[in-house]
Amino acid sequence: MSSAGLERPQVVAHVQQALNYTLFDCKWVPRSARLLCLGSAARGTGVLQLHELRGGRLVLLSEIEKAKPIKCGTFGATSLQQRYLATGDFGGNLNIWNLEAPEIPVYSVKGHKEIINSIDGVGGLGIGEGAPEIVTGSRDGTVKVWDPRQKDTPVANMEPIQGESKRDCWTVAFGNAYNQEERVVCAGYDNGDIKLFDLKTMSLRWETNIKNGVCSVEFDRKDVNMNKLVATSLEGKFHVFDMRTQHPTKGFASVSEKAQKSTIWQVRHLPQNRDIFMTSGGAGSLHLWKYEYPAQRSKKDSEGAEMGVAGSVSLLQNVTLSTQPISSLDWSPDKKGLCVCGAFDQTVRVLIVTKLNKV
Amino acid sequence: MPVWLREFRWRQTPAAVYLSLPLHGVRVTSANIFCTDQYLKVSVPPFLFEAILYAPIDDTNSTAKIGNGIIFFTLYKKEVAMWDSLTLSNANKEKLQYLRENAVLKAHEKAKEETEAKKVTKQEHKKYALEATMKLEEAERKRIEDLKEKERQKVTEELELWRKEQKDTEKQKRVQKEEELHQEVEQLKEKKKEKMNKAGIPNEGTSKTRLKPTKGCCGSYSMFSENLKEEQLPAPRSAATIKIDFTPRVFPTALRESRVAEEEEWLRKQAEARRTINADLSELEDLKEEEKNPDWLKDKGNKMFATGNYLAAVNAYNLAVRLNNKLPLLYLNRAACHLKLRNLHKAIEDSSKALELLTPPVPDNENARVKAYVRRGTAFCQLELYTEGLQDYEAALKINPKNKTIEKDAEKIRHLIQGTTQDS
Numbered sequence: 001m002s003s004a005g006l007e008r009p010q011v012v013a014h015v016q017q018a019l020n021y022t023l024f025d026c027k028w029v030p031r032s033a034r035l036l037c038l039g040s041a042a043r044g045t046g047v048l049q050l051h052e053l054r055g056g057r058l059v060l061l062s063e064i065e066k067a068k069p070i071k072c073g074t075f076g077a078t079s080l081q082q083r084y085l086a087t088g089d090f091g092g093n094l095n096i097w098n099l100e101a102p103e104i105p106v107y108s109v110k111g112h113k114e115i116i117n118s119i120d121g122v123g124g125l126g127i128g129e130g131a132p133e134i135v136t137g138s139r140d141g142t143v144k145v146w147d148p149r150q151k152d153t154p155v156a157n158m159e160p161i162q163g164e165s166k167r168d169c170w171t172v173a174f175g176n177a178y179n180q181e182e183r184v185v186c187a188g189y190d191n192g193d194i195k196l197f198d199l200k201t202m203s204l205r206w207e208t209n210i211k212n213g214v215c216s217v218e219f220d221r222k223d224v225n226m227n228k229l230v231a232t233s234l235e236g237k238f239h240v241f242d243m244r245t246q247h248p249t250k251g252f253a254s255v256s257e258k259a260q261k262s263t264i265w266q267v268r269h270l271p272q273n274r275d276i277f278m279t280s281g282g283a284g285s286l287h288l289w290k291y292e293y294p295a296q297r298s299k300k301d302s303e304g305a306e307m308g309v310a311g312s313v314s315l316l317q318n319v320t321l322s323t324q325p326i327s328s329l330d331w332s333p334d335k336k337g338l339c340v341c342g343a344f345d346q347t348v349r350v351l352i353v354t355k356l357n358k359v
Numbered sequence: 360m361p362v363w364l365r366e367f368r369w370r371q372t373p374a375a376v377y378l379s380l381p382l383h384g385v386r387v388t389s390a391n392i393f394c395t396d397q398y399l400k401v402s403v404p405p406f407l408f409e410a411i412l413y414a415p416i417d418d419t420n421s422t423a424k425i426g427n428g429i430i431f432f433t434l435y436k437k438e439v440a441m442w443d444s445l446t447l448s449n450a451n452k453e454k455l456q457y458l459r460e461n462a463v464l465k466a467h468e469k470a471k472e473e474t475e476a477k478k479v480t481k482q483e484h485k486k487y488a489l490e491a492t493m494k495l496e497e498a499e500r501k502r503i504e505d506l507k508e509k510e511r512q513k514v515t516e517e518l519e520l521w522r523k524e525q526k527d528t529e530k531q532k533r534v535q536k537e538e539e540l541h542q543e544v545e546q547l548k549e550k551k552k553e554k555m556n557k558a559g560i561p562n563e564g565t566s567k568t569r570l571k572p573t574k575g576c577c578g579s580y581s582m583f584s585e586n587l588k589e590e591q592l593p594a595p596r597s598a599a600t601i602k603i604d605f606t607p608r609v610f611p612t613a614l615r616e617s618r619v620a621e622e623e624e625w626l627r628k629q630a631e632a633r634r635t636i637n638a639d640l641s642e643l644e645d646l647k648e649e650e651k652n653p654d655w656l657k658d659k660g661n662k663m664f665a666t667g668n669y670l671a672a673v674n675a676y677n678l679a680v681r682l683n684n685k686l687p688l689l690y691l692n693r694a695a696c697h698l699k700l701r702n703l704h705k706a707i708e709d710s711s712k713a714l715e716l717l718t719p720p721v722p723d724n725e726n727a728r729v730k731a732y733v734r735r736g737t738a739f740c741q742l743e744l745y746t747e748g749l750q751d752y753e754a755a756l757k758i759n760p761k762n763k764t765i766e767k768d769a770e771k772i773r774h775l776i777q778g779t780t781q782d783s
Contacts, residue, residue, distance in 0.1 A: 033522040147595035155596040202599040209606045352514045
């Protein structure tokens with residue numbers, strides 16, 4: 001290995017813990033060294049495990065069992081003092097839990113008819129402004145936005161027209177929440193559709209199709225004027241859209257990269273540097289990417305309308321940790337370079353990515 | 360016949376024998392000299408010199424110097440003694456022969472031993488080289504591992520520090536909160552005390568009850584501050600629904616599952632077929648405009664088929680085929696007509712043509728293909744070619760395994776075949 005290779009960021013496996021249930025999602029508890037694992041036990045019940053990183057090990061602090069397997073969770077919509085977890089489960093229920101008293105949920109609603117595939121929260125944790133909201137995307141083809149203060153009905157519902165055949169929604173993400181009114185929701189579907197909904201005007205702002213099912217979408221920052229959106233899909237491709245300039249017909253400019261042969265399950269941006277993101281793949285690999293902006297971010301086309309210019313993406317590092325897909329990934333918001341990933345081989349791994357300061 | 364060399368000179372010391380052998384005009388190399396412990400031979404064709412030595416010598420250490428026209432041997436004796444002569448005098452032919460062979464054998468053995476020794480040393484050298492490279496690689500790997508380990512440890516330490524900080528800040532916050540709460544309680548208590556003192560004794564009885572509300576007030580005080588915070592958040596959004604539609608796909612399968620290439624080909628073929636018009640204008644001038652449209656003719660044919668007028672239907676289809684011979688449905692429908700008219704061979708021809716045009720096989724033209732197979736199968740059966748018929752029925756079943764009528768008919772044919780084979 002050349003010394004130049006050692007100058008790049010290294011992904012070091014810090015701790016590995018084998019679990020006895022299928023792990024669907026793992027999240028850091030903000031402002032702490034604790035992490036949460038969500039999944040499904042063999043007997044078909046949901047499992048919530050709270051671990052703490054101590055010394056070189058993960059110590060199990062508490063384990064909570066729920067009726068239905070849990071698919072996804074987020075801390076995005078709670079305040080830093082409360083740190084309530086919002087989860088979506090296989091039965092289509094959205095629940096918000098207080099982890100210190102997890103027997104009864106703080107908020108509960110049967111939001112969807114089928115499994116909630118993806119959940120995101122905004123407005124909490126001291127990030128961004130505006131009301132705390134949670135968005136859920138489900139296999140029944142609808143995307144619903146909830147406010148924890150309003151019971152039973154969503155504040156926004158994106159559903160197919162009557163009679164239209166539905167497509168599974170696989171992923172949702174909030175963005176553009178830079179003041180109290182503005183907010184957008186981006187949803188990715190299994191037929192390759194990506195739709196951008198503007199919640200201020202309650203309309204569809206943009207849509208496109210990337211031909212392969214969209215596994216994961218994420219804005220680089222939820223709480224700024226929307227800058228970049230990364231969408232990953234099946235067959236190893238991901239697209240980075242430059243969201244600053246919307247052309248009336250062509251939409252947003254994008255650059256796409258084919259990273260590997262297998263599905264790219266997740267993309268997560270580094271909270272401390274919005275141009276670095278990590279993608280996790282179906283072959284158990286993790287790729288660390290850096291986006292470089294073009295010299296000019298927008299240019300005029302032949303009719304004088306502004307259109308965006310996409311930059312370029314370069315691979316910083318890649319590592320293969322497992323033989324099974326790595327289905328979930330989360331960066332720690334408090335420690336730069338610390339991240340947790342969960343794979344379908346029932347292991348949760350805490351990784352440290354070094355030298356991110358020098359990138 | 361070799362030329363024996365007999366002129367040689369020799370002298371000896373107790374330990375060695377010095378032999379000089381003149382060889383004129385020939386080049387001698389080490390290959391020409393053959394020496395064992397009791398036999399010495401120099402053979403440079405056509406010259407030959409051999410000597411059966413008086414006593415054994417140490418042939419490994421003995422040397423031969425080849426100089427200009429002369430070979431100088433230095434032979435070290437095994438036993439220190441003075442030889443009577445260089446060679447054994449009483450050497451009869453047999454002994455000579457025996458000695459010669461012996462010598463050759465010995466030489467062979469020696470050569471073998473030498474090669475084996477060489478091999479062994481070579482192996483050892485190789486092994487050594489391998490080990491050396493392995494060690495080097497190990498060292499390199501270890502160096503990298505150490506670097507990685509160091510990084511890991513550094514980061515682990517940082518993590519621990521950070522975690523402790525977190526714990527400390529949390530503790531501090533908790534302590535702070537408690538203190539604040541405590542202070543508030545104290546303050547309120549003070550206020551209440553003052554009030555009580557002013558009010559005098561009668562309030563003592565109610566003081567206990569009063570204290571409780573203060574605690575409640577205390578709680579509500581902090582809740583109140585939180586409520587203020589909530590007020591700063593905007594009210595929940597007014598509910599609204601956005602209706603969406605999805606990108607239509609000609610074939611509702613995921614990209615990797617769809618056989619896009621084949622499907623595109625099929626679509627293209629269809630489009631092309633619709634466009635071909637083999638117009639034979641001279642004959643068709645009498646026809647009306649609409650009668651020149653193959654689709655219209657097909658519809659006409661269908662209608663006549665429905666009413667039972669099979670001959671007319673066939674005519675309509677014939678004309679349509681003349682105009683456009685690439686539409687598989689025309690052949691398909693004509694096959695049905697021929698079946699009804701019991702023109703079985705024609706029915707088979709048309710179904711085959713239809714099947715030809717219905718390639719590549721895609722889900723879109725499934726129904727058409729099933730019909731073609733069934734019609735051809737029926738025609739075969741009516742011609743009593745049951746095996747071919749069964750083949751077609753099975754093909755139809757493969758495309759559409761859920762169709763009960765096809766299954767029943769296939770069963771019937773199978774029974775028929777078994778029946779006929781039993782008879783014959």
